[in-house]
Amino acid sequence: MNQTLSARQTGVIASLLLLANKLLVLPSLLFESSKADGVFIVMFLLALELGLVALFVKLKQTCPNQSLYQIIQEKMGTFFAKLFYILLILYFFYKIMLIFNISYMYFHVQVYLDASYYIFIFIFLLIMNSCCLRGLRPLARGCEFMYIFLIGALVFCLFLSIANFNKFPLFFDSPIKNFFTGSFKYFFCFGDSLVLFVLMDRITLDKATKKSLFCHFAISSVIITVLYFMFYSAFGSTSFMYKNAVSDIITFSYRFIDLGRLDIISITTIMFISLLQLSLYCYALLQCFMKVFSRLSKTYSVVVFDIVFLSIVVSSMLNYLVAIELGKNVMVYFAILLQIFFPVLLLVPFGKRKVKK
Amino acid sequence: MPIFDVEQQISLISEQLNNSSDFSSRSFEKQTKKVGLVFLKSIIDQQLFVEGVYEPLIATKQKLDFASISTKILKVSGVEEIEPSQAIEKILQGNVVVLMSDSPKYIAVDIQKYPARTPSEPPTSAVIQGPREGFTEDIKTNITLIRRRFYTQHLVLKEMNVGKYSNTKVVMAYLKGIANDKVVKEIEKRLQQINIDGIIDSYYILKFLEKNPQSLFKQVGGVEKPDIIAAKMLEGRVAIMVDGSPIVLSVPFLFLEEVQASNDYYSSHIYSSFIRIVRILAILIAVIVPGTYVALRIFHQNVIPIKFLITITNTTKGLPFTPFLEMLFVDLLFQILYEVSLRLPSYLGLATSIVGALILGDTGVKAGLLSPPAVIIIAIAKIALYTVPEESYQLTILQHLFLFVGGSLGLFGIVGLMIYIVVYLASIDSYGAPYLAPFAPRVDSDLKDALIKETVNNMKTRPQSFSNKNKTRQK
Numbered sequence: 001m002n003q004t005l006s007a008r009q010t011g012v013i014a015s016l017l018l019l020a021n022k023l024l025v026l027p028s029l030l031f032e033s034s035k036a037d038g039v040f041i042v043m044f045l046l047a048l049e050l051g052l053v054a055l056f057v058k059l060k061q062t063c064p065n066q067s068l069y070q071i072i073q074e075k076m077g078t079f080f081a082k083l084f085y086i087l088l089i090l091y092f093f094y095k096i097m098l099i100f101n102i103s104y105m106y107f108h109v110q111v112y113l114d115a116s117y118y119i120f121i122f123i124f125l126l127i128m129n130s131c132c133l134r135g136l137r138p139l140a141r142g143c144e145f146m147y148i149f150l151i152g153a154l155v156f157c158l159f160l161s162i163a164n165f166n167k168f169p170l171f172f173d174s175p176i177k178n179f180f181t182g183s184f185k186y187f188f189c190f191g192d193s194l195v196l197f198v199l200m201d202r203i204t205l206d207k208a209t210k211k212s213l214f215c216h217f218a219i220s221s222v223i224i225t226v227l228y229f230m231f232y233s234a235f236g237s238t239s240f241m242y243k244n245a246v247s248d249i250i251t252f253s254y255r256f257i258d259l260g261r262l263d264i265i266s267i268t269t270i271m272f273i274s275l276l277q278l279s280l281y282c283y284a285l286l287q288c289f290m291k292v293f294s295r296l297s298k299t300y301s302v303v304v305f306d307i308v309f310l311s312i313v314v315s316s317m318l319n320y321l322v323a324i325e326l327g328k329n330v331m332v333y334f335a336i337l338l339q340i341f342f343p344v345l346l347l348v349p350f351g352k353r354k355v356k357k
Numbered sequence: 358m359p360i361f362d363v364e365q366q367i368s369l370i371s372e373q374l375n376n377s378s379d380f381s382s383r384s385f386e387k388q389t390k391k392v393g394l395v396f397l398k399s400i401i402d403q404q405l406f407v408e409g410v411y412e413p414l415i416a417t418k419q420k421l422d423f424a425s426i427s428t429k430i431l432k433v434s435g436v437e438e439i440e441p442s443q444a445i446e447k448i449l450q451g452n453v454v455v456l457m458s459d460s461p462k463y464i465a466v467d468i469q470k471y472p473a474r475t476p477s478e479p480p481t482s483a484v485i486q487g488p489r490e491g492f493t494e495d496i497k498t499n500i501t502l503i504r505r506r507f508y509t510q511h512l513v514l515k516e517m518n519v520g521k522y523s524n525t526k527v528v529m530a531y532l533k534g535i536a537n538d539k540v541v542k543e544i545e546k547r548l549q550q551i552n553i554d555g556i557i558d559s560y561y562i563l564k565f566l567e568k569n570p571q572s573l574f575k576q577v578g579g580v581e582k583p584d585i586i587a588a589k590m591l592e593g594r595v596a597i598m599v600d601g602s603p604i605v606l607s608v609p610f611l612f613l614e615e616v617q618a619s620n621d622y623y624s625s626h627i628y629s630s631f632i633r634i635v636r637i638l639a640i641l642i643a644v645i646v647p648g649t650y651v652a653l654r655i656f657h658q659n660v661i662p663i664k665f666l667i668t669i670t671n672t673t674k675g676l677p678f679t680p681f682l683e684m685l686f687v688d689l690l691f692q693i694l695y696e697v698s699l700r701l702p703s704y705l706g707l708a709t710s711i712v713g714a715l716i717l718g719d720t721g722v723k724a725g726l727l728s729p730p731a732v733i734i735i736a737i738a739k740i741a742l743y744t745v746p747e748e749s750y751q752l753t754i755l756q757h758l759f760l761f762v763g764g765s766l767g768l769f770g771i772v773g774l775m776i777y778i779v780v781y782l783a784s785i786d787s788y789g790a791p792y793l794a795p796f797a798p799r800v801d802s803d804l805k806d807a808l809i810k811e812t813v814n815n816m817k818t819r820p821q822s823f824s825n826k827n828k829t830r831q832k
Contacts, residue, residue, distance in 0.1 A: 141783035
């Protein structure tokens with residue numbers, strides 16, 4: 001069952017994860033924090049994300065045949081391995097909640113004005129569960145199959161946004177301090193490449209994989225950066241009012257092309273991307289869950305996940321604003337710990353422990 | 358010296374065949390020995406029997422033993438010596454069994470002949486240019502059709518009988534040195550493991566060859582033309598012929614094969630590429646459009662362009678059905694018409710089509726039961742469905758699934774179902790070949806014969822999406 005992913009599939013997964021929750025509300029939030037310099041914040045955070053991918057490559061080169069769990073177990077013992085995986089579970093769970101709430105808000109505003117919240121929960125859970133139960137390889141192949149269409153659709157949206165291009169964004173209009181506070185506050189929106197760490201025993205690192213990983217990373221990074229640039233140029237000082245960047249940048253394009261609401265392209269694309277991202281996150285979460293609670297089978301883990309997910313969603317009625325506040329105040333520390341501290345620590349060469357088998 | 362009584366043996370064989378009405382026998386004395394011939398007259402070539410077996414045996418002056426009968430006396434080729442225990446099996450396969458009172462063994466002469474139609478162009482694989490012959494129900498004809506495309510000793514034919522009562526002849530055909538031995542062995546093993554009362558058509562075998570027979574998506578190809586199966590065998594696939602069926606199976610099978618047609622290989626590669634893209638679009642239209650239309654009308658009216666929305670609002674005013682039920686109703690009408698036109702004789706089928714398409718559709722709209730957009734949407738989707746007629750059954754099911762999901766969950770449900778189907782297809786494995794190859798996993802060399810088709814001289818390797826030997830096709 002331990003089938004490895006191809007080089008292209010690894011790159012595609014990294015690329016799709018990178019797009020998670022960065023195309024909708026984040027441009028507006030970054031504008032609130034540091035105006036049009038939000039483009040630089042996102043570039044800076046993408047550079048940090050690239051560093052995380054580089055750390056992954058380095059770790060994979062150091063321990064080519066081991067899983068992340070085995071590496072931590074060898075270096076720090078089973079307790080720390082379990083602790084790290086529990087932190088990962090919490091982090092991935094938060095990410096799922098965040099993507100779910102942002103997507104829900106987006107779809108609700110754009111196309112589902114009258115639809116019930118539970119329709120979304122039902123679809124999200126159904127697709128996440130079924131994709132996870134099919135396994136990583138079918139999921140990765142599915143991502144690979146749809147990737148070109150999704151990226152093509154996003155590029156098309158960016159192309160359409162030219163119609164809304166107003167003037168160059170006014171850069172450096174915010175104090176430098178805002179750049180750092182913005183980068184820190186929204187650091188939790190990044191770190192999606194942590195999923196690769198969890199899947200590292202399913203990835204064979206060769207020259208092709210490295211090339212694919214960095215190429216696909218570059219594609220997503222360019223799309224994100226251009227999107228932020230076009231968004232700030234289109235809406236200028238009112239950018240903070242628009243919460244659905246990828247749709248908003250093409251809102252007025254139909255006036256030039258006369259084909260009705262063209263944002264249906266971006267809406268469907270985001271539907272695909274968010275479902276695939278959530279499935280990937282859910283798969284990574286379940287992998288961590290099964291490591292911590294090794295007696296639970298995959299099916300039972302999915303059931304536990306569903307119960308917890310539903311309990312939290314239904315009882316707290318968590319919305320995207322609460323989720324973002326939670327991210328800014330709490331999850332950002334998790335993110336620093338998991339994205340910087342732990343990977344670096346794993347690369348530090350210190351004595352190997354004997355693991356009881 | 359006679360060692361048994363021929364007449365007694367004949368009556369014994371007749372009894373074993375339950376004194377079947379088509380059982381027939383002849384007996385005569387020749388050179389101091391009694392000779393008996395037993396056969397089923399319904400499945401032998403009667404003219405060949407008289408001219409090639411019966412008359413030569415009566416007229417001969419040579420010594421009657423197996424060697425001289427098989428080489429000098431009989432004017433037919435398929436002669437073999439058999440044990441008495443094999444007699445019934447051979448008779449049932451269309452052999453004449455010769456019994457001689459002084460020989461402990463029998464002689465079987467194969468002169469089997471069934472009523473068979475001549476190879477003609479199959480209705481689902483018509484071509485504008487290219488070979489027009491198709492497989493028939495007669496397995497011998499089908500073998501001949503394949504054999505004439507491969508004048509090589511590398512063509513391997515393996516025969517076996519499947520089915521407790523039908524004892525149907527099943528033949529595996531592949532090219533040695535190209536087909537993967539592991540796949541050949543796996544197929545052979547699966548065929549040998551079949552324990553069923555009868556095989557009526559290759560579809561019966563197909564379900565035993567599929568790894569997931571419950572799946573909506575077929576994992577074994579079905580081909581009606583010998584040129585297509587020859588091309589597939591050259592790629593390293595294995596063909597399975599079943600007596601009584603004009604459909605020859607092929608494995609491994611990829612999803613891509615659904616959009617490939619024989620005509621693509623006998624016309625310009627540019628046109629073939631264009632038409633393949635059209636086919637893919639047609640499949641998407643057939644499957645998704647009715648569901649999307651319903652989803653837009655129920656959940657997302659704000660997405661529909663305003664001019665079209667006004668048209669829809671005007672035409673659906675006063676309809677007794679909800680958009681979902683209306684679409685289901687139109688679809689049901691079409692399905693009924695389709696079934697009727699399939700089963701009625703052609704002259705009545707035409708009348709039904711006129712009644713269905715013109716009178717029912719037009720009057721339904723005028724009576725205020727249906728709206729023109731719904732009729733048009735179903736008409737477009739159904740026409741699109743038959744761009745790939747072999748897959749129309751599974752596409753029809755998918756169409757209804759999307760319709761149901763679109764009507765109950767909207768656009769997001771449709772997207773979710775699409776993801777589920779893609780991931781499901783990605784999990785299918787046909788004898789080691791990923792079902793969505795060469796797209797997922799991407800196999801660059803095989804993309805030359807995927808959506809965009811290259812010319813034959815540019816396709817230098819065999820498909821890499823599934824295992825085969827000797828990857829080089831041309832240098």
